[in-house]
Amino acid sequence: MMPPHADWSATTRFALYYAPPRDSVWWRAGCAWLGRDPESGETLAPPQPAELARPLASLTVAPSRYGWHGTLVPPFRLADGVTPQAFVAATQAWAARRSRFEIAAEAATLGRFVAVRAATESGAQSIQDLAADALRTLGSLRAAQTRAELAKRLDAPLTPRQRDYVETWGYPYVFDEFRFHMTLSDSLDDAPTRAALTHAWNTQMRDAGPLPVNGAAIYVEPQPGAPFVLWQRVAFAEQVPA
Template sequence: MSDAMTTPHEAWSAATRFALYYAPPRASVWWRAGCAWLGRDPESGATLAPPQPAEIEKPLASLAVAPARYGWHGTLVPPFRLADGVTPQALLAATQAWAARRARFEVPGEAATLGRFVAVRAADEAGAQALQSLAGDALRTLGSLRAAQTPAELAKRLDAPLTPRQRDYVETWGYPYVFDEFRFHMTLSDSLDDAPTRAALMHAWNAQMRDAGALPVDGVAIYAEPQPGAPFVLWQRVDFPAQVQP
């Protein structure tokens, strides 16, 4: 990884948002395939040529604009600004201390439709529960490093059809889909009205990943959005230990 990716960028400011994401190991087929699908590698900064499944009429890049900006990932702790006095290095140190207590595991994954989206999900309930637990633990551990929401941010989040529990989560944690509402996913498409296109994308991904094996959850990654609306970059990978100390 280049120095630009491993040290705080000079353009970072109080408006920079950070997120704790699951990112497949860099050497894995899951990382290479996902980055290629979205057309960029958020870790190296490389622009990639997306595949073009024969059954998809439109260019794949035109069907995954938003996921490409966020980079290939599965959200664990949603994007947030740092609280006053909290530095990116403090966030990294807290993440490393948390990760040192976590164990590695694997989760069978497959593409599925998620409303009007296509995304990689855990293929069984045990994997879904393991990822939900991981995300909840991370949010509780790192939550104190988040800046308080502005009134505008809170109003924007609450201006949606939410359950009372989800509204409570927005007010407390800044996001409605956490803890028991959390559903792990790695987004492969924009919101698409066309059901046949969603089905074709799902089948194309599953066909190319038929022999990929399970998702290796060997660690997490801190992503950064340097400026509002800018592409997210993978700033730091944080590995789980090969063996957790008792």
Template sequence: MSGAAWGADARFAVYYAPSRESAWWQAGSAWLGRDAESGEPCVPPQPDGLRRRLAELTEAPYRYGWHGTLVAPFRLAGGVTQEHVLDATRQWAQAQSPFLLPVEAATLGDFVALRPADQQSEAKMRTVAASALQTLDALRARPSAADLARRLAAPLSERQRALLVEWGYPYVFDEFRFHMTLSSSLADADERATLVAWWQARTPVLGPLAVDHAALFVESAPGEPFVLWQRVPFQTREVK
């Protein structure tokens, strides 16, 4: 994807994605049925006890690829190119120190996700995401009045509404909760519990996530699958 070029409708996002060589990348891509970097389909597992195929439960995260959001998708401001985004992300990444992130599977509302296993880890991810957002915000196109009004019509707190107006997304800074989505919205509590149990049995084997780089993802046009465009390493230091 390094030489790809996208039109004005493309959206860019800074995500966390496990290393391509890691068991975490293989497990998450298989779970969603798609490798967002290679573009190749994957054969998902079928957890015992599910009455539906796993692919039916992961339609929403399938489109976004295996990731955790740091900077939510945004269109580019006038005069900004994808090279500007890549350069800014690289400069930001060089100021970030790698670390290990313990995670656990959990139900968040009516969907299932991986999340940091303790408050210290949660705070680290919040700090990383905040610095990335502040670095890249000048490259983001501001929404039209109609688009902003549509977004503000969602059920948001006053704090979230203020963040949406200023930063283009309501779940940033103190409202940010790092997670890696494992399912669509699921009304069936038993389905959610089955998925959580499947991952709870595997996270100890997979171990903590190595947060040693970020990944630029791109949605080429509205509704298209997000693809992993570039991996951007943090400063070269031993992971602690």
């Protein structure tokens, strides 16, 4: 197990994300698109789709900081007494009882963003169930929100259910409010640019096949505002015995 880094502190945040297998086209394409490999730390040259008038890198600033991923458990600080090693062990135990699966996936416009999402209802439900199970299993390892963190989360147009989720789980979009996505752009007002990005991604991934959900990954934000790094991968079982 890789040791914690020297610059980690009480403000360091951890997250459980979905990350495609390192040897897959889904991983290579997503990291290149965002210009950064959060696992190796390598800076990459993004492609430049012919449909775009602006450099792709200028449209992916926020998702590049977070790294190529799909959220399962949103970023949080560890509770008092919970070490990074304990969080890894708990995550490995959770992963060992999950089976691998695949989902069809495609890029689409989600509000003002472009993101990869499940292309079928069954695929969306499978990964929603995965995220809910992860949050329920690992939620006790999260530090309680500070008043400032809670106020910041609640200072948004939320439904009563979403506000309840913020107060209980620290994030509004969990359980039935969860929508799996792997972000490909910043928030963009320009609909033609969003359409061009969507078309460019789907064109380049036309022959990629389904998205393999073979495991999850622990990402770390060492200091507030720093780029997230992929610290540990955890593998799902080939098949969990019935």
